[in-house]
Every structure is written in C-alpha cells, then in structure tokens.
Amino acid sequence: MKSHLKIESKQLNILFDSLKDRGYTIVGPTIREGSIVYDNIYSANELPIGWTDEQSAAVYKLKRRGDNSYFGYNLSPYSWKRFLFPPRVKLFSAVKKGKSFKINSDSKDASVPNYAFIGVRPCELQAIKIQDKVFNNGQYIDTVYKNRREKIFIVAVNCTQAGGTCFCVSMNSGPKAGNGFDIALTEVIDKDGHYFIGESGSGKGNELMSKIPHTVAGQSEIENANKLVQTTAKQMNKSMDTKDIKELLYANLESRHWDDVATRCLTCANCTMVCPTCFCTTVEDVTDLTGDNAERWKRWDSCFTMDFAKVFGGNFRSSSRARYRQWMTHKLASWIDQFGTSGCVGCGRCITWCPVGIDITEEIKRLKIED
Ligand code: SF4
Ligand code: SF4
Incomplete structure (x- = not known):
C-alpha cells in the first residue's frame, strides 16, 4: 500500500524551492487578466489563493472563496498542451546563397527548460496520456513533444469540487488521479487546519517529497481527503453516455x-x-523583405x-x-x-x-x- 504523507500548507514553498534546486522551471496556475491561466511561477504565493472559478456554458467568472485554498478552482482555459505541444514552433530557416539556399535546422528545441507542472488535474493527466499516444508512441514521433515530455515533473492535484462544465466521471478520467504523476496532492481545509495529503507516483516524486517537512498521514486524515474527492464525483451534474x-x-x-x-x-x-x-496544425512559410531569409513554422x-x-x-x-x-x-x-x-x-x-x-x-x- 502506498504511504500517504501529511504536508502543512505553509510548507508548499519548500516544494517550489526543491523543484527549483533541481533545475526545474515551474509552471502553475496563476491569475492573469481575469482568469486562472498556467504560466511560469516562482512561489506558492503566486497561486490563485482564495479564488475559485464559476463555469457554465459560455460563462467563466472568478469569485472569492472565503478561505485560503491554493487549488480551490477547477480548470484554466489554458491546458498543459501549450507547454508540451507549443502553439508555434520554427521547423527550419533558410538563407539564400547565390542561386541556392542553405537550410538551418531549428527544430531541435534544445533550449527547452525542464518543466515542473504544478496543479495538473486528473482529467489533464489523462489528456497528456492521450497526447502521448498521438505524438510519442507510434510510427511517427513528434520530437518537439518528446523532448519536452520526457523531462517534465508532474505535481497533480485531485479535485475537491466539481466545476459546472466538468464530466470527468463519465469519461473515467477523474476526479482522482490514478497514475501518470510524480506527486499527487489533495488539499484539505478542515477543523484540523489547512494541509495536503500527498502520495508519490515515481522514484523522483518519492525523493522530492521526502525533502518536504511532513508527517505520516493518519487514517482519518486520509479518509477526509478521500471523502472530498468522492463528494466531488457526486456533485458532477454533467455526464456523457459513452456506450456505443x-x-x-x-x-x-x-x-x-x-x-x-x-x-x-x-x-x-x-x-x-x-x-x-x-x-x-498547419505549416507556414515566411520570408523577410529581401527574400534572402525564409522560415518555416508549424502552428496550431x-x-x-x-x-x-x-x-x-x-x-x-x-x-x-x-x-x-x-x-x-x-x-x-x-x-x-x-x-x-x-x-x-x-x-x-x-x-x-x-x-x-x-x-x-x-x-x-x-x-x-x-x-
Ligand atoms: S467552433 Fe466550437 S467554440 Fe466556436 S461556436 Fe462552434 S462549437 Fe462553439
Ligand atoms: S470536454 Fe472533451 S472535447 Fe471538450 S475540451 Fe474537454 S477534452 Fe476537449
């Protein structure tokens, strides 16, 4: 049986520091221009503390929650594909040399940081697994995706409330993360305080979690966390019948x-x-005004x-x-x-x-x- 650790909420910045010490560039939820997006963040203080998102068909609104929850919202309009499968990628450039062209390959994506994703929802883990099948698992490998994917560290966060448009239960993709993460957290705010129940899903997750001050979670604390996720599943009022x-x-x-x-x-x-x-995706060719320099870009x-x-x-x-x-x-x-x-x-x-x-x-x- 996997061990569950209890991590006090005030220790969350140690998770950030430990990831930075290991050379990761952290991407997580933060508020920009009226919505919660995924962007580079440097500390837990940049998370959408105390905010939630109200979602329904064609409606998205941020609201105060009345507590200091770090992950008390549902889903960003962004998804993690923006970082694994970027909206624009230069495939190569060409420079005119006399009557011919010299092609420079720019597709190595060598400067890609090691990303640590913080706050990946269970349905989003499933989406990454699906994109793995598309880009990283068959006869044709997308090297840009592969280079990014193989370096990421994933901190998943189980859902403790259902969004108005979520239907992960019927798609068998949430609200609890099964696998595919390095660390999975469930955020709990109750009479005993504000804490996370954490479990590791990989060797590197285990190693990193051991560095964060923790105690071994008691049975009642694990049950409290599980109950939050079970209640989330029951709250979900949308579903899709996938039979046939x-x-x-x-x-x-x-x-x-x-x-x-x-x-x-x-x-x-x-x-x-x-x-x-x-x-x-589509492919576009662009040239400068002289016509001597051309580039080929792939974009969504x-x-x-x-x-x-x-x-x-x-x-x-x-x-x-x-x-x-x-x-x-x-x-x-x-x-x-x-x-x-x-x-x-x-x-x-x-x-x-x-x-x-x-x-x-x-x-x-x-x-x-x-x-
Ligand atoms: S393209 Fe998609 S998002 Fe736009 S109106 Fe049609 S269904 Fe809605
Ligand atoms: S509900 Fe399904 S189709 Fe719609 S955005 Fe999510 S994964 Fe895509």
Missing part, C-alpha cells in the same frame, strides 16, 4: 442534427484551441477554420455543418480507431469557452434522441 458512442456517430453522418448545430456554431475554433487533446490550426480542408480543386469541408460533425466524430469515434482511446477527457473547456454555449454532452444526447 462510436457506432452512434458513424451511423449518423447524415443526421439532420448537424444542420441544427450549424445554425448555432460560429466556427470560431475556440473549442479546439482550449481542448487539451486537439492537435491539428483547427478543423473549424475555413482553410483547413482546402485542397487543390476546392474545400471538402466548407460548411459549418461538416466542420462541427468532423470535430465531434473525430473526437468521440474515429479517435478510438486511430489511437485506441476517446479524444475527450470530460474537462468541459469546450462548453465553457464556446461563445454560444454549445455543449458536447447535450449534443450527444440530442443525437441519441434523433437516432
């Missing part, structure tokens, strides 16, 4: 349901930008953008009906054929950040009714 979901989507490619979604969807691509598993793209399906002779997905259907059918059906897993972890970001409040769980329910 692949067959449902494949059988409904011509459903009138897609016409209905198309009347609401703006094809803005927000859902794909915030989704922690979406991975579409989306199956919702007009040009994404533009090929010689036309656009094979020009309608919003076709684009929404492509996104949902890939995410929940053909992803399973490609990678052996759903492309959705139930984080609910696409629901919160869709400007017209399209809810993927409700769309599946409607598709079932119309089936």
Whole structure:
C-alpha cells in the first residue's frame, strides 16, 4: 500500500524551492487578466489563493472563496498542451546563397527548460496520456513533444469540487488521479487546519517529497481527503453516455442534427484551441523583405477554420455543418480507431469557452434522441 504523507500548507514553498534546486522551471496556475491561466511561477504565493472559478456554458467568472485554498478552482482555459505541444514552433530557416539556399535546422528545441507542472488535474493527466499516444508512441514521433515530455515533473492535484462544465466521471478520467504523476496532492481545509495529503507516483516524486517537512498521514486524515474527492464525483451534474458512442456517430453522418448545430456554431475554433487533446496544425512559410531569409513554422490550426480542408480543386469541408460533425466524430469515434482511446477527457473547456454555449454532452444526447 502506498504511504500517504501529511504536508502543512505553509510548507508548499519548500516544494517550489526543491523543484527549483533541481533545475526545474515551474509552471502553475496563476491569475492573469481575469482568469486562472498556467504560466511560469516562482512561489506558492503566486497561486490563485482564495479564488475559485464559476463555469457554465459560455460563462467563466472568478469569485472569492472565503478561505485560503491554493487549488480551490477547477480548470484554466489554458491546458498543459501549450507547454508540451507549443502553439508555434520554427521547423527550419533558410538563407539564400547565390542561386541556392542553405537550410538551418531549428527544430531541435534544445533550449527547452525542464518543466515542473504544478496543479495538473486528473482529467489533464489523462489528456497528456492521450497526447502521448498521438505524438510519442507510434510510427511517427513528434520530437518537439518528446523532448519536452520526457523531462517534465508532474505535481497533480485531485479535485475537491466539481466545476459546472466538468464530466470527468463519465469519461473515467477523474476526479482522482490514478497514475501518470510524480506527486499527487489533495488539499484539505478542515477543523484540523489547512494541509495536503500527498502520495508519490515515481522514484523522483518519492525523493522530492521526502525533502518536504511532513508527517505520516493518519487514517482519518486520509479518509477526509478521500471523502472530498468522492463528494466531488457526486456533485458532477454533467455526464456523457459513452456506450456505443462510436457506432452512434458513424451511423449518423447524415443526421439532420448537424444542420441544427450549424445554425448555432460560429466556427470560431475556440473549442479546439482550449481542448487539451486537439492537435491539428498547419505549416507556414515566411520570408523577410529581401527574400534572402525564409522560415518555416508549424502552428496550431483547427478543423473549424475555413482553410483547413482546402485542397487543390476546392474545400471538402466548407460548411459549418461538416466542420462541427468532423470535430465531434473525430473526437468521440474515429479517435478510438486511430489511437485506441476517446479524444475527450470530460474537462468541459469546450462548453465553457464556446461563445454560444454549445455543449458536447447535450449534443450527444440530442443525437441519441434523433437516432
Ligand atoms: S462549437 Fe462553439 S467554440 Fe466550437 S467552433 Fe462552434 S461556436 Fe466556436
Ligand atoms: S472535447 Fe471538450 S470536454 Fe472533451 S477534452 Fe476537449 S475540451 Fe474537454
């Protein structure tokens, strides 16, 4: 049985210091411009202390909690893919030499820091595992992702409240982290004080946790932490019925349901930008004004953008009906054929950040009714 350690909240900065001493660049939740985002942080004081996020379809608001919780919110509009699979990467540059070009490979990504991610939610751990299958596990390895991924240290934080758009329970990805972390913490604020119950998930997690002042957690403290997570699961009021979901989507490619979604969807691509598993990219070439220096960049793209399906002779997905259907059918059906897993972890970001409040769980329910 894994041992659980009790770490007083005031010791959290020792975790930060220990990570910095080991050469990690820490990325964690912090408040910027009215939302909780993931960014470089240097101490626990930069965490969103005492703040929570209120989320529902097309709604995101920060609110005071009335306590000093460090991780009392749910999910950032950012996901960790921004650090493992950056929005823009230079692939190479070229310099004109006479009548030819000299190509310089810039794709080694050599200056990438060793990231320590603090506050990774269980559904986000599952999203990282899914991106591992896409980028780091098959015939084609994405070296930018691989270089970043193999160096990270993950401090997961179990969820002690359900967000308004979360449905991780039905996607079997939360609210408790199972594996894939170096350290997992559950934050507890009760009559006995403010503390974390911590467990390690790797040798380096074990080594680092032993350096933080702690006591061995008592049975009642472990039960208190477990109860918070169990209550979170019960609070979740959204779900997705995934039984035969692949067959449902494949059988409904011509459903009138897609016409209905198309009347609401703006094809803005927000859902794909915030989704922690979406991975579409495009490639752009740029030159300077002299024409002597050129660069090739890879950047995030989306199956919702007009040009994404533009090929010689036309656009094979020009309608919003076709684009929404492509996104949902890939995410929940053909992803399973490609990678052996759903492309959705139930984080609910696409629901919160869709400007017209399209809810993927409700769309599946409607598709079932119309089936
Ligand atoms: S579903 Fe919503 S977020 Fe996604 S493209 Fe349509 S309007 Fe934008
Ligand atoms: S499809 Fe929506 S709920 Fe599912 S992982 Fe992506 S953003 Fe989260």
